[in-house]
Amino acid sequence: xxxxxxxxxxxxxxxxxxxxxxxxxxxxxxxxxxxxxxxxxxxxxxxxxxxxxxxxxxxxxxxxxxxxxxxxxxxxxxxxxxxxxxxxxxxxxxxxxxxxxxxxxxxxxxxxx
Amino acid sequence: xxxxxxxxxxxxxxxxxxxxxxxxxxxxxxxxxxxxxxxxxxxxxxxxxxxxxxxxxxxxxxxxxxxxxxxxxxxxxxxxxxxxxxxxxxxxxxxxxxxxxxxxxxxxxxxx
Numbered sequence: 001x002x003x004x005x006x007x008x009x010x011x012x013x014x015x016x017x018x019x020x021x022x023x024x025x026x027x028x029x030x031x032x033x034x035x036x037x038x039x040x041x042x043x044x045x046x047x048x049x050x051x052x053x054x055x056x057x058x059x060x061x062x063x064x065x066x067x068x069x070x071x072x073x074x075x076x077x078x079x080x081x082x083x084x085x086x087x088x089x090x091x092x093x094x095x096x097x098x099x100x101x102x103x104x105x106x107x108x109x110x111x112x113x
Numbered sequence: 114x115x116x117x118x119x120x121x122x123x124x125x126x127x128x129x130x131x132x133x134x135x136x137x138x139x140x141x142x143x144x145x146x147x148x149x150x151x152x153x154x155x156x157x158x159x160x161x162x163x164x165x166x167x168x169x170x171x172x173x174x175x176x177x178x179x180x181x182x183x184x185x186x187x188x189x190x191x192x193x194x195x196x197x198x199x200x201x202x203x204x205x206x207x208x209x210x211x212x213x214x215x216x217x218x219x220x221x222x223x224x225x
Contacts, residue, residue, distance in 0.1 A: 042218060043119075043218040049212070
């Protein structure tokens with residue numbers, strides 16, 4: 001059974017700093033890994049989808065990496081801004097079928113102005 | 114713009130009442146999902162549907178029902194059998210596992 005863990009559970013950093021969020025998964029046979037952000041009381045917004053054949057995926061100030069062999073993904077946020085404050089979730093799909101995503105435990109990020 | 118629309122944003126239910134949450138997508142996705150999120154907790158799968166007229170129970174289906182009569186629509190009914198329905202409900206869809214998942218903006222249900 002796939003298990004996904006995110007460390008740290010919460011992180012506070014001053015505005016302007018670069019930061020890294022971590023995601024670990026136990027079963028390396030994944031199709032892809034998706035990073036989401038969730039603002040309080042809102043739905044999930046997809047940030048990046050990184051396929052199993054890719055090592056990295058970039059969108060603006062965000063960069064996601066994937067190392068299947070070690071069961072790890074990182075989300076790098078450059079030049080953090082107060083608007084980046086949110087909960088960040090990583091998720092992996094099932095190995096077959098189209099059933100539920102397995103979500104990580106989440107990292108609550110606070111950017112201090 | 115393509116996306117998922119959930120309505121209403123806020124819903125209040127009296128004890129013993131059934132309520133229906135709407136989820137509509139115009140992404141032409143085959144699969145649709147309902148998740149429940151409780152404060153400070155992760156997302157739990159209620160029901161999912163991979164194709165029209167077919168759906169499967171997720172981890173916490175008791176007290177809920179769904180239908181999938183159209184590809185675009187996957188309504189969730191919270192029945193009176195659901196003893197603790199106060200939560201945030203999220204609908205999602207995907208075309209295939211390779212292309213990721215899209216989520217709606219959620220419905221917050223409160224029992225009054």
